[in-house]
Every structure is written in C-alpha cells, then in structure tokens.
Amino acid sequence: MLEFDWEWVERNTSMILNLLGEHLLLSYIPTALALIVALPLGILCARLHWVYIPTLAVSTIIFAIPSIALFTLMLPLTGLTRTTAIVPLMLYTVSMLIRNVVDGLHNVDGTVRQAAEALGYRPVHRLLTVELPIALPVVMSGLRVAMVATIGAVAVTSILGLPSLGSLFIDGTQRFFLTPIVVGIILTIAVAVISDLLLIALQRIATPWTKGAAK
Amino acid sequence: MSVFEQVVAWFSDPANWQGPAGVPTRLGEHLAYSVLAMLIASAIALPIGAVLGHLNRGEVFVLGLANTVRALPTFGLLTLLVIATGTGILPPLVALIILAVPPILVNTFEGMRGVNPTVTDAARGIGLTSSQVLLKVRLPSSTPLIMLGVRLATIQVISTATIAAYVGLGGLGRYVFDGLARRQLDVVISGSILVAVLAVTAETALILITRLCTSPGVTRRSARRVPPRSHPRKPQQSATSARITSKGN
Numbered sequence: 001m002l003e004f005d006w007e008w009v010e011r012n013t014s015m016i017l018n019l020l021g022e023h024l025l026l027s028y029i030p031t032a033l034a035l036i037v038a039l040p041l042g043i044l045c046a047r048l049h050w051v052y053i054p055t056l057a058v059s060t061i062i063f064a065i066p067s068i069a070l071f072t073l074m075l076p077l078t079g080l081t082r083t084t085a086i087v088p089l090m091l092y093t094v095s096m097l098i099r100n101v102v103d104g105l106h107n108v109d110g111t112v113r114q115a116a117e118a119l120g121y122r123p124v125h126r127l128l129t130v131e132l133p134i135a136l137p138v139v140m141s142g143l144r145v146a147m148v149a150t151i152g153a154v155a156v157t158s159i160l161g162l163p164s165l166g167s168l169f170i171d172g173t174q175r176f177f178l179t180p181i182v183v184g185i186i187l188t189i190a191v192a193v194i195s196d197l198l199l200i201a202l203q204r205i206a207t208p209w210t211k212g213a214a215k
Numbered sequence: 216m217s218v219f220e221q222v223v224a225w226f227s228d229p230a231n232w233q234g235p236a237g238v239p240t241r242l243g244e245h246l247a248y249s250v251l252a253m254l255i256a257s258a259i260a261l262p263i264g265a266v267l268g269h270l271n272r273g274e275v276f277v278l279g280l281a282n283t284v285r286a287l288p289t290f291g292l293l294t295l296l297v298i299a300t301g302t303g304i305l306p307p308l309v310a311l312i313i314l315a316v317p318p319i320l321v322n323t324f325e326g327m328r329g330v331n332p333t334v335t336d337a338a339r340g341i342g343l344t345s346s347q348v349l350l351k352v353r354l355p356s357s358t359p360l361i362m363l364g365v366r367l368a369t370i371q372v373i374s375t376a377t378i379a380a381y382v383g384l385g386g387l388g389r390y391v392f393d394g395l396a397r398r399q400l401d402v403v404i405s406g407s408i409l410v411a412v413l414a415v416t417a418e419t420a421l422i423l424i425t426r427l428c429t430s431p432g433v434t435r436r437s438a439r440r441v442p443p444r445s446h447p448r449k450p451q452q453s454a455t456s457a458r459i460t461s462k463g464n
Binding site: 060063068069076145155173178181184193 | 218219285286287288289290291292293294295297298299370373374377378381382388391392395400403404406407408410411414415417418
C-alpha cells in the first residue's frame with residue numbers, strides 16, 4: 001500500500017504518541033547525561049594536553065563505530081532495557097561534545113582571563129562565571145548537532161525491540177505498508193527541528209550578550 | 216558458556232570463515248557497497264562542492280541540503296526507499312549515496328571557500344587563471360577539510376550499510392540481523408565486533424591517507440595560521456560543525 005492512510009493514523013494515535021514519548025525520553029536522557037560528562041571532561045582536557053590527546057583518540061574511535069554495533073554490544077550487559085540505548089547514544093554525544101568544549105574554552109581570549117584575574121576572580125569562580133559562559137556558544141553548536149544526530153539514531157534501537165518512533169519503520173517494513181514509515185520520518189524530523197529550536201532559545205537566554213549571533 | 220566464550224568460539228570456528236555466509240564474503244560485500252556508494256557520492260559532491268566553494272556561491276543550497284539530510288533518520292530513509300521503490304541492491308545503495316553526499320559537499324564547499332584570500336589573491340597576482348587557482352591553490356589547501364568530509368561520509372556509509380541488512384542487503388549486517396532473528400546472541404555480537412573493527416580500520420586508514428596526501432606546506436602553515444585562541448571562527452570551527460552531519464544512525 002503506497003497511498004497515505006489517514007485512517008490508520010487516527011486509529012493508532014495513542015500508540016504513535018506513546019512511541020513519540022519513548023523517543024523523546026531516549027533522545028533527551030543521553031544528551032543530558034552527555035553534557036554532564038562532557039563539561040568536566042572537556043574542562044580537564046582544555047587544561048591538560050596529555051589528557052586531551054588520548055581522550056580525542058578514544059572519542060574518534062567511538063564515533064566511528066556504527067550505532068547498531070554499540071547497541072548490540074550492550075545487550076549482554078544490560079539486556080533489552082533503556083540503558084542499552086542510553087549508554088551508546090551518550091557516548092556518541094560525549095565524543096562530539098569534547099572537541100567543542102575544548103575549542104570553546106581555548107577560544108577565550110587571554111586578555112579576558114587576565115582581566116578576570118586582575119578583578120580578583122579565583123580560578124574556579126573565573127571558570128564558572130567567565131570562561132564557561134564565553135565558551136557556551138561553541139558548546140551549544142556542538143550540542144545542537146549532536147542532539148539532532150541522537151534523535152535520528154534512537155530509531156535504530158527499535159531493531160533490537162526497544163520502542164521508539166523507529167518501531168514505525170519496522171512495522172511498515174514488515175507489513176509492506178508505507179504510512180507508518182512516513183509518519184515516523186515526519187515525527188522524527190519534527191522532534192529534531194523543535195529540539196533544535198529549543199536549544200537555540202535556551203542559548204539566547206543563557207548568552208544574552210550574543211544576541212542574533214546564534215545561527 | 217558465557218557470551219564472551221561463545222563469541223571466541225564463533226570466531227575460531229573455521230565454518231564461519233568460508234562459503235557465501237563466511238566472514239570474507241560478508242566483508243567483501245560490505246566493502247563493495249561502501250566503496251561503490253562512496254565513489255558515486257564523491258563523484259557528485261566533490262566537483263559541485265569545489266566549484267561552488269571556489270565561486271563562493273550557493274551557500275543556502277549547500278548548508279540547507281546538509282541540514283535537511285542531517286535531520287533525516289537514516290533507518291527511516293532506508294525503509295522508506297525500500298517500501299516505495301522495491302527490494303534489491305539499488306534502493307539501499309541510493310540511501311547510502313543520499314547520506315554520503317552532504318558531508319563531502321559541505322566540507323569541500325567550506326574548505327574551498329575558506330582558503331585564505333591573501334593566498335588566492337597572490338596566486339591570481341602571479342598570473343594563475345581561475346581554474347588554476349581552483350586546482351592548484353584551493354584544492355591542495357583544503358585537502359584536510361575535504362578528507363574530513365570523506366571520512367565522515369565513510370563512517371556514515373559503513374554504519375548505514377550495516378543497517379541495510381535489515382532490508383535484505385548482504386554485508387556484515389547480515390550477522391547482526393540473522394543472529395537477532397534466530398536469537399543467537401553470539402552471532403549478533405561477533406557481527407557487531409566485525410563491523411566496529413571495519414569502521415575503525417577505515418577511519419584510521421583515511422586519517423593516514425589524509426596525512427600522506429596533504430601538502431606539508433598546508434599543514435605547517437595552517438598550524439601557525441589557526442592558533443586556537445586568535446582565530447575563533449576559522450576552518451576549525453566549520454570543521455567541528457560539519458563533522459557532526461554524520462552520526463545519523
């Protein structure tokens with residue numbers, strides 16, 4: 001059946017909404033966790049070059065591993081639970097974010113650092129209130145791209161049997177029925193676009209001085 | 216027997232290393248699809264990206280295309296193409312090409328147009344024609360970024376080719392999906408390990424190739440030209456934003 005079947009959508013609205021909710025959960029939890037991991041790790045890497053080089057190598061390797069492989073490699077450890085989806089997605093986002101956190105912190109002008117120091121800022125205080133805010137736009141640009149990628153990658157976990165919008169792709173393929181696939185793609189893109197807009201809004205609020213600079 | 220021991224047993228079983236379902240055959244299939252998709256995608260994306268970047272035209276088209284494809288779920292695209300156009304090797308191959316074009320296109324475009332204008336001005340000043348500037352100045356100068364695009368596309372293609380086994384393609388993904396269907400976790404895990412090794416090997420090989428084919432002048436100069444603190448939004452930045460077009464699945 002290649003025509004779009006609205007009736008199917010109406011009959012299955014609550015199922016679709018459930019899958020959407022699950023998809024959101026599996027996208028947002030790993031992204032949030034990744035941010036919690038990547039910020040301190042990035043700060044450490046920006047300070048210590050000898051930590052950064054191996055971290056970069058490891059994240060390059062993780063980034064190269066296909067998601068389906070990482071998901072299935074988690075199976076013996078965590079079984080068919082959300083954790084199986086969350087850990088690999090988090091690792092991907094961390095591996096993308098590290099570079100941005102370090103680049104962002106390195107972008108902080110030396111004179112700004114000195115000025116903060118002259119004003120009496122202690123290192124931790126300076127990091128949190130001067131350097132991190134200045135680095136934020138670069139971190140956010142990485143986060144936005146990682147977020148969109150994660151939202152697309154969540155669908156792959158449905159192959160293992162975890163519910164998400166990807167389940168609609170499985171359903172459509174098994175029954176040779178186009179409607180669920182189209183619904184799944186449209187909703188995934190919608191989630192990606194809306195999440196991206198949310199992050200842009202968040203960044204505007206967090207960095208009022210860069211008004212209009214966030215593309 | 217633990218899963219780990221089963222996986223070791225699977226790898227040491229000679230039966231898994233021969234015949235149409237053996238590792239060499241599956242690896243060959245996987246490589247064939249990936250290389251074919253990469254060749255076609257490069258043939259499309261490299262010239263277009265190079266010319267548009269050289270002329271600094273079509274920014275909206277290039278970046279818009281990249282953003283659109285980025286939001287597209289690869290698994291969805293794959294199943295959509297197969298259900299809409301039929302089984303066989305062609306629909307998954309088209310999906311691989313669609314996913315490989317944007318990273319190459321964007322990075323080529325950004326690399327070519329991001330070449331320091333003083334360099335291209337100097338080249339024109341000593342009498343090079345526009346096409347000579349493109350081929351002899353811009354292209355070598357942007358090799359690292361172009362190769363980054365190729366690398367990202369390769370990661371994407373190897374990854375998606377694995378998932379394409381779900382819609383009937385051969386390759387290493389077969390182990391994952393056949394293993395899942397037959398509830399043989401050892402086969403699934405072994406397949407995943409093979410895919411991961413292939414992806415990391417390809418990535419490493421491309422990094423080495425990039426080093427070999429980048430003109431030494433470019434690496435030395437760009438190392439001096441782009442110290443992280445003084446040029447916040449130069450090539451590095453576009454590299455970061457472009458590299459992430461890739462992990463869509």
